[in-house]
Amino acid sequence: MIRAARETHEVVNQVPFLEDVDLFAADLPLREAMTRHGAEWALELAQAAGQDAGKVETFEQGRLANTYPPRLRTHDERGHRIDQVEFHPAYHHLMALNMKHGAHCLGWTAGREGAHVARGAVFYLLTQPEAGVSCPMSMTHAVVPSLRNDPALAAEWEPRLGSREYDPSFRPAGEKAGVTFGMAMTEKQGGSDVRANSTRAEPLGAEGEYLLSGHKWFCSAPMCDGFLTLAQAPGGLTCFLVPRWCPDGSQNRFFVQRLKEKIGNRANASSEIEYDRTWARRVGEEGRGVPTIIDMVHSTRIDVALGAAGIMRQATWRALYHCTHRSAFGKRLIEQPLMRNVLADLALECEAATALAFRVAAAQDASQRGDEGERRLGRLATAVAKYWIAKRCPHVVFEALECHGGNGYVEEGILSRLYREAPLGSIWEGSGNVQCLDVLRAMQREPDTVEALFAELGQASGADSRFDAALAGLRQALADPAQAQARARRTVEGLALALQASLLLRHAPGPVGEAFCASRLGEGWRELGTLPGDAPLDQLIARADPSAR
Ligand SMILES: Cc1cc2nc3c(=O)[nH]c(=O)nc-3n(C[C@H](O)[C@H](O)[C@H](O)COP(=O)(O)OP(=O)(O)OC[C@H]3O[C@@H](n4cnc5c(N)ncnc54)[C@H](O)[C@@H]3O)c2cc1C
Known part of the structure; x- marks a missing residue:
């Protein structure tokens, strides 16, 4: 690209603008790690991710997603509560790119030795142009072993979690082409000490169904389709799945109070949420929240x-x-x-x-x-x-x-x-x-x-x-x-x-x-x-x- 010189002086000794680069090809320690840990079969997959991650366009999307951070819309124009977060198109672009390469699922879907290493490589490469989207990618990947504590829930959600399509629409998970998952544990009185959680869970008539009341002080990526959360059930601290939509097709009572103003990680929305008789499905046994x-x-x-x-x-x-x-x-x-x-x-x-x-x-x-x-x-x-x-x-x-x-x-x-x-x-x-x-x-x-x-x-x-x-x-x-x-x-x-x-x-x-x-x-x-x-x-x-x- 030819850039006009300023009249007063010639610009010299400033480094050239980066062209597209292959972040994978330049990284010998990464290639060696993949090879020694059984993921040689995925070198080409990682290279494709590294090439996309290293595009000038991808870095620019990262800049835009941070410059124009997400905004919360609590209500629609008629005053109904909607609890939705709006993102710059660059954020959606980056989410789609990550999911295309399987940063959220490859470890579980590849079904062969080295799958978590291969997925780790994709994740490590795509986090480089912009780390904000890595948060929902990581949580979507990570939820699988916890869900497997309940085979019925795993059977319902795992196929959705394995989709490579990013679907930002706000609809029940079953209607979407792809879903993402979050996690809400931290409360105001303590994040490290989750046993101090005060959110309450009241059993409904149906087996495994509860209503939650309380709050979470940090809940990142609140536009995810489902969340694992902790609440005090009659049998003690218990793990629950809270979907953004209830099984009857109504919007769940998942109230996004405000978004955090963060030092960094600005492309990613981190919210404060409240549960007020919010529909939830138990994961694992009552009282086994932390182990689950x-x-x-x-x-x-x-x-x-x-x-x-x-x-x-x-x-x-x-x-x-x-x-x-x-x-x-x-x-x-x-x-x-x-x-x-x-x-x-x-x-x-x-x-x-x-x-x-x-x-x-x-x-x-x-x-x-x-x-x-x-x-x-x-x-x-x-x-x-x-x-x-x-x-x-x-x-x-x-x-x-x-x-x-x-x-x-x-x-x-x-x-x-x-x-x-x-x-x-x-x-x-x-x-x-x-x-x-x-x-x-x-x-x-x-x-x-x-x-x-x-x-x-x-x-x-x-x-x-x-x-x-x-x-x-x-x-x-x-x-x-x-x-x-x-x-x-x-x-x-x-x-x-x-x-x-x-x-x-x-x-x-x-x-x-x-x-x-x-x-x-x-x-x-x-x-x-x-x-x-x-x-x-x-x-x-x-x-x-x-x-x-
Ligand atoms: C950008 C961002 C996004 C987040 N997203 C989420 C999310 O999506 N879901 C979620 O659940 N949480 C989320 N969190 C919350 C995060 O996990 C907590 O902030 C973290 O676990 C610490 O909890 P706390 O803030 O309550 O600090 P505290 O628990 O009060 O800890 C404060 C300090 O004390 C230290 N400490 C605690 N106990 C001890 C001890 N026994 N001995 C010595 N030192 C101790 C801790 O290491 C820490 O340095 C997010 C946080 C940030 C900043």
């Missing part, structure tokens, strides 16, 4: 890890692009030794995040096929990965933003959007501390999970002395029950780094794993860009993007 909905939460936590890895990847890839094309002090930034260290360290952090996120996706895959060892590993490693990757995400995005200099700090570029999105993964689906406490709980209630984790870690024993020392230190720390809660973040961080090190030592080229151990294990934490002088900077950068040089 936890299957859904387990999957969304994996998605937080995958999504945060995707955001880190996009930010780092942008930094590599910027530094390839921008010069300072007579050299391109990517040629400046100190910037090269920063970029290589960002690449290393992303590679480690990708390896760990796909490892937990693979554990979900195997445990769905009945592998008990992988279930145990996934039980513990998911909370570890969710905690650590979500925690690292804002740091990586910030550093990638700084690589852009002042251009990173203006709203026109994607970095500002990534920066405002980045902290969210660490808040929802169980905040940082809650993940760490969950790790302690799993260790205490299911000691076998610890052995599964050490079996995984042990596969890299002997590969690096720093890694061996870290493992020994972890064993020691876990054996000491004193101050376990107060020390939990340190413990979980240690487990996360050990898992990442073990994956890189086994599966990445030798110098990559070595650089990870040298920079992340042992001494205290340092800033990004502090890799040792002999670290393989060229190799790390080339693995992140072969075109960045």
Whole structure:
């Protein structure tokens, strides 16, 4: 495109506008993760998603969906309550794109080994141009195992959930070409402590039917067709399915009070809702609300890890692009030794995040096929990965933003959007501390999970002395029950780094794993860009993007 030069000066040394790119092709760690976790058959599917995700048009739709956020219409022009949210067409475009590639269903519909890894790749790639739609994609994917607690409900909803068509019409689910699902647990008095939920459930005459009264303080994507929610039934805290439309064809009493004004994630509507004799169908037994909905939460936590890895990847890839094309002090930034260290360290952090996120996706895959060892590993490693990757995400995005200099700090570029999105993964689906406490709980209630984790870690024993020392230190720390809660973040961080090190030592080229151990294990934490002088900077950068040089 020819752009008119301003009369006062010639614009030079600004990086060229991006053309369409294939986000999959440039991402070697992703391809390798898919291959080693049984999803080689899906490389072409992921490539198609990566090509669509990397189009200039898709990034532009992401910008538009954020610039023109959703609006709530509580009433129609005649004063009837309608409780609908209106979105910019760009949001609908992105939803349709995600569903076309199966970001919401591939894990359950592909029916073969590696399905959750394949779906994870699609999700990780499509979260990069815009993460707001990833929320309903994740919840729609994640609801399936919880629904399976009730075979009749699963039989009714699973075929709908498997449709690749996005149908934004507001109609009963049975009349739609495709549906999406949400989750409403958090109440005003507490989100982490859901047992404090005050919403009440009153049984109706028909088996499994109830009326709910109360509220939810956060309910994202309220235009979904159905929601899993928690309420106090006579038998205790119970899981329910609340559809937007009742079985008799009337609109359910699902009142959207207002939309949240959020720091980021602005394309996605997050609402406050009220139930007032709202029709609901019980899922699982009365009093088993948390164990029933936890299957859904387990999957969304994996998605937080995958999504945060995707955001880190996009930010780092942008930094590599910027530094390839921008010069300072007579050299391109990517040629400046100190910037090269920063970029290589960002690449290393992303590679480690990708390896760990796909490892937990693979554990979900195997445990769905009945592998008990992988279930145990996934039980513990998911909370570890969710905690650590979500925690690292804002740091990586910030550093990638700084690589852009002042251009990173203006709203026109994607970095500002990534920066405002980045902290969210660490808040929802169980905040940082809650993940760490969950790790302690799993260790205490299911000691076998610890052995599964050490079996995984042990596969890299002997590969690096720093890694061996870290493992020994972890064993020691876990054996000491004193101050376990107060020390939990340190413990979980240690487990996360050990898992990442073990994956890189086994599966990445030798110098990559070595650089990870040298920079992340042992001494205290340092800033990004502090890799040792002999670290393989060229190799790390080339693995992140072969075109960045
Ligand atoms: C954009 C957005 C969208 C959301 N969408 C949804 C949705 O669709 N559905 C839904 O149900 N919820 C949703 N949430 C809510 C989210 O899941 C909760 O905010 C989260 O679980 C934390 O709950 P809380 O806000 O009540 O904080 P609190 O539970 O009050 O926690 C506050 C802090 O205390 C920490 N903490 C809690 N207990 C302990 C403890 N025992 N020891 C140490 N620290 C502790 C937490 O880690 C957290 O840092 C959304 C939130 C956001 C920001």
